[in-house]
Amino acid sequence: MKRLLIALAAAGLVAGSLPASADEAAFKKAGCAKCHQAEKKGKGASIKDMSAKYKGDAGKAMAVVTGKDHPEIDAKGDDLKKLVGYAVGAK
Numbered sequence: 755m756k757r758l759l760i761a762l763a764a765a766g767l768v769a770g771s772l773p774a775s776a777d778e779a780a781f782k783k784a785g786c787a788k789c790h791q792a793e794k795k796g797k798g799a800s801i802k803d804m805s806a807k808y809k810g811d812a813g814k815a816m817a818v819v820t821g822k823d824h825p826e827i828d829a830k831g832d833d834l835k836k837l838v839g840y841a842v843g844a845k
């Protein structure tokens with residue numbers, strides 16, 4: 755049983771650390787990564803912290819990103835939704 759749990763934990767770790775590929779590239783390209791880094795807080799919160807806070811709820815996070823306190827960004831519409839989804843760990 756213990757061995758099974760360890761195997762499951764290891765599998766989870768591997769899945770969690772796979773590169774997010776296309777989404778990650780888009781996030782960098784759109785300039786989001788200038789302020790939002792993977793693990794460290796920059797001008798904005800880290801992806802790790804935002805994922806923990808919103809648990810993939812891009813709708814809620816959208817309100818902040820499109821709100822008046824968020825710095826100006828170029829992305830909008832579906833593109834922005836994808837970027838925000840990536841930022842908050844939506845699958």
Ligand code: HEC
Pocket residue numbers: 784785786787788789790797798799804807815816818819821823824825827828829834837838841842
């Ligand atoms: C110039 C720096 C900057 C850029 C570029 C930027 N952000 Fe932000 N972002 C911030 C700051 C600062 C906050 C906190 C604003 C607030 O609380 O209203 C924030 C907040 C957020 C939040 C909510 C985080 C929270 O803790 O509530 C999300 C999600 C987010 N940004 C996504 C994005 C996405 C997606 C992009 C690219 C399209 C982007 N940001 C580009 C600085 C930036």
